[in-house]
Amino acid sequence: MPWPSRKRDKGAVADKKEPDAKIAKTEEETSDKEEDEKSAKPPAGSSKSGWKNWKKKESESGGEESKITYCHWLLKSEPESRLEKGVDVKFSVDDLKAQPNQTTCWDGVRNYQARNFLRSMKLGQQAFFYHSNCKEPGIVAIVKIVKEAYPDHTQFDQKDPHYDSTSRKENPKWSMVDVQFVRMTKRFIPLSEIKTHHLAHKADGGPLKDMMLFTRQRLSIQPLTQEEFDFVLSLEEEKPH
DNA sequence: GCCAACGTTGGC
DNA sequence: GCCAACGTTGGC
Numbered sequence: 476m477p478w479p480s481r482k483r484d485k486g487a488v489a490d491k492k493e494p495d496a497k498i499a500k501t502e503e504e505t506s507d508k509e510e511d512e513k514s515a516k517p518p519a520g521s522s523k524s525g526w527k528n529w530k531k532k533e534s535e536s537g538g539e540e541s542k543i544t545y546c547h548w549l550l551k552s553e554p555e556s557r558l559e560k561g562v563d564v565k566f567s568v569d570d571l572k573a574q575p576n577q578t579t580c581w582d583g584v585r586n587y588q589a590r591n592f593l594r595s596m597k598l599g600q601q602a603f604f605y606h607s608n609c610k611e612p613g614i615v616a617i618v619k620i621v622k623e624a625y626p627d628h629t630q631f632d633q634k635d636p637h638y639d640s641t642s643r644k645e646n647p648k649w650s651m652v653d654v655q656f657v658r659m660t661k662r663f664i665p666l667s668e669i670k671t672h673h674l675a676h677k678a679d680g681g682p683l684k685d686m687m688l689f690t691r692q693r694l695s696i697q698p699l700t701q702e703e704f705d706f707v708l709s710l711e712e713e714k715p716h
Numbered sequence: 717g718c719c720a721a722c723g724t725t726g727g728c
Numbered sequence: 729g730c731c732a733a734c735g736t737t738g739g740c
Contacts, residue, residue: 551738586723608738666739693722693737 545595545698548602549688550581550618550654555609560636568604568616568659577656578621581696582629583637585649589696594624596652603699603707604656605688613665614707622653661711668716669707682706 554567564583571579584590597620604616626647629635642648669688676684682702687694699707 553738588723612739691722692720692739695737 545592546600546701547699547704548592548596548600548620549605549614549697549699550602551605551607551695551697553608554606557608562636564636567606568656571604571616571618571654571656578653580622580627580651580653582627582651583635584627584651584696585637585639586695588691589694590648590650592696592698593650593652596620596623598623601657601704602654603660603704607695611663611665613663613667613669614660615663616659617657618654619657620652621655624650624652627651660708662715664707664710665715668710671716672706672710 552566552568552571553564554569556563556565558564566579571577581593584593600620602618602620603614604618605614606612627637627649629637630639630642630647630649631644632638637649639648666688669683669686672681673683673686673689676682682700683706686699686703687697691697
């Protein structure tokens, strides 16, 4: 499931050693191959125009399948307290700003499609910070990727709500990135308003017609096209709806 | 708190 | 490999 990301208040960030995730053992190496393939591509029905800014990435292992590289993202996080296995999973933009360097690791993602998107994130790319499962869902801030995917240590922590007993240290299933606060959006951009545009654009072919917030509603890590990102960003200059 | 959407699991 | 049961997400 697309877990909302959870960050502990550790300020747990990048400089710690990655475990020996590199030494892939043999038994499990194929365990997530099929999931790798099935996600990380545009929805079947999407028009090419919607994805035109996505660049192809050559596969290093001999071109069996070209994958798409995305440029912008939307990250969901829950700003209101909620217990999961006894642990509060709340993480609002204020919590992010309170971290050292206003940076956090985006741990707890336990959905293969979301994981694959995490793994395709590149340093410096920007993402919307989205508040979900709360009174006023919507976009509150912009963050950027400051460390590319590396193993999510919480999968090995039995006390973590997202512990995964099936994941091996030699071949971790789950990844995370580090993200840093960039700025608040000039105003809160509510889901309802984005949805209004999405519905209009479905009729008139506008930039939000295929936005994953609505076509893949439960995905916690979502790519945005340049057009989608730019359009949503343009909303911050406008009167609230 | 309700419940629709939808991903995962497991029986067959 | 199908698909019903189940569990979670997340808007409302």
